[in-house]
Amino acid sequence: MNVRASHAEVGAHGVNANASAKASTQANADSNVAEEVAALVGRARIAQREFERAGQDALDMAAAAAAWAIMEPGRNRQLAELSVRDTGLGNVDDKFRKNYRKTLGLLRDLHGQKTTGVIARDAANGIVEIARAVGVVAAITPSTNPAATPANKIVNALKCGNAVIVAPSPKGYSSCALLVGFIHAQLEKAGLSPDLVQMLPAPISKAATAELMRQADLVVATGSQANVRMAYASGTPAFGVGAGNVASIVTASADLHDAARKIALSKTFDNATSCSSENSVVIEDAVYQPMLDALAACGGVLLDNDQKAKLQATMWRDGKLSPQCTARSAAVIARVAGLDEIAESGPRFLMVKETGFGERYPFSGEKLAPVLTVYRARDFEHAAEIVGDIYSYMGAGHSVGLHISRDAADTGQAVELGETLPVARVIVNQAHCLATGGNFDNGLPFSLSMGCGTWGRNNFSTNLNFHQYLNITRVAYPIEERVPEADDLLGEFFRRVGR
Known part of the structure; x- marks a missing residue:
């Protein structure tokens, strides 16, 4: 008997048996996840078909119920406190304001909007448009806004006759669960099924989130680019957002005090958890030092080269942002970086000078912290070029801020940026993080999810709003035939180049 061969055979059989056992265990786990998600989706479908x-x-009552669930001050305060406690991101007062204002603004946008049945008639072209629900929506939400973002998606979904199942981030689970409980109570008061709004059970896993994406009728994904890519790869129609890395330009004509005040507000709101918070400011040379002085007067502290190096080593580890600095206050970040004197001065935000772009210059990217990168530009054209270089590295498609004179003669600069930069929004003379997602002093839809177009690898470039939660059926009636002559349409071409 060949003992060595026998031992090898036994070993091979053992390895194969272990592999088979692991495969069987994984298959059972996958089957259990699929069944759990299917049960949620099944209940949602029953409720949605009646709804x-x-x-x-x-539909209006359901949307109002979900909105009031988060807006009522007592509940809002609970959600804001729990969000900060369990995620460690942002601050309570700003979350409280965000929960209320974003939801109130959404209600303003939805007020009087018809989202079911016939919504438009075009007699001249014989077209009638009918709004139809999409079905069951999978709402993928981030830890940065664990109450406001789910609420926004839930209200939009309900307004359009859909059911929604939320897949929160693991850190944001507790806040989302509290919100869903509040919504259920309000839906029951309105005589509506709580199965219209559900969420994945804990612990939240990638497998369950992926399975929900596969089984839903529509995916709306906000958060990490990994989640967005997973949504697009799920096989289900999906809307996902692009990466943020907003830059704002300050021109020589700007009101520097006003610009600094608004940039400081945007940079510090909720400790810069928003993807719309400025990560860089590009200042024209003619006003460079006065603008730095204005930012300092608003609580910004400019670091020297040694301090910048310490901060960089602290904020990035192996090329990745460190969680110990994400959405923390400027004082906390400074203390973690060993900049005790800076921390003791009580800074609202930190500033660093930069000239480069890309992975070798991490301050040119998104920071999710009250840290502002400062670039110096020769003039407006150079400033736009710098922003283009920043977005070639990160943030293409999102938006750009512009601070200019209120004189009408300067409005052409905003249009120029909109025509040349890879951005879906140009925000003029506003606090960027408050304005980009809609505000009461601009006309953008209230949203916490901004489409970035093909520049940001997205299939839409608007703020995510109720239109993305609808199907539109069109009835086409016969009209009198209207066949144009070729010369009517090609006449200009023929005149220029001949036939």
């Missing part, structure tokens, strides 16, 4: 036929009043 979408209930009429506009029922």
Whole structure:
């Protein structure tokens, strides 16, 4: 008997058996996840099919119920406190304001909007448009806004006759669960099924989130680019957002005090958890030092080269942002970086000078912290070029800020940026993080999810709003035939180049 061969055979059989056992265990786990998600989706479908036929009043009541669930001050305060406690991101007062204002603004946008049945008639072209629900929506939400973002998606989904199942981030689970409980109570008061709004059970896993994406009718994904890519790869129609890395330009004509005040507000709101918070400011040379002085007067502290190096080593480890600095206050970040004197001065935000772009210059990227990168530009054209270089590294498609004179003669600069930079929004003379997602002093839809177009690898470039939660059926009636002559359409071409 060949003992060595026998031992080898036994070993091979053992390895194969272990592999088979692991494969079987994984298959059982996958099957359990699929069944759990299917049960949620099944309940959602039953509730949604009845709900979408209930009429506009029922849809409006459901949206109002979900909105009031987060807006009521006592509940809002609980959600804000729990969000900061469990995620460690942002600050309570700003979360409280965000929960209220973003939801109030959304209600303003939705007020009087017809989202079921016939919504438009075009007699001249014989077209009637009918709004239809999409079905069951999978809402993927981030830890940065664990209450406001789910609420926004839930209200939009309900307004359009859909059911929604939320997949929160693991850190944001507790806040989302509290919010869903509040919404259920309000839905029951309105005589509506709580199965219209559900969430994945804890612990939140990638497998369960992926399975929800596969089984839903529509995915709306906000958060990490990994989640967005997973949404697009799920096989289900999906709307996902691009990466943020906003830059703002300050021109020589700007009101520097006003610009600094607004940039400081945007940079510090909720400890810069928003993807719309400025990561860089590009200042024209003619006002460079006065603008730095204005930013300092608003609480910014400019670091020297040694301090910048310490901060960089602290904020990035192996090329990745360190969680110990993400969405923390400037004082906390400075203390973690060993900049005790800076921390003791009580800075609102930190500033660093930069000239380069890309991985070798991490301050040119998104920071999710009250840290502002400062670039110096020769003039407006050079400033736009710098922003283009920043977005070639990170943030293409999102938006750009512009601070200019209120004189009408300067408005052409905003249009120029909109025509040349890879951005879906140009925000003029506003606190960027408050304005980009809609505000009461601009006309953008209230949203916490900004599409970045093909520049940001997205299939839409608007703020995510109720239109993305609808199907539109079109009825086409016959009209009198209108066949144009070729010369009517090609006449200009023929005149220029001949036939």
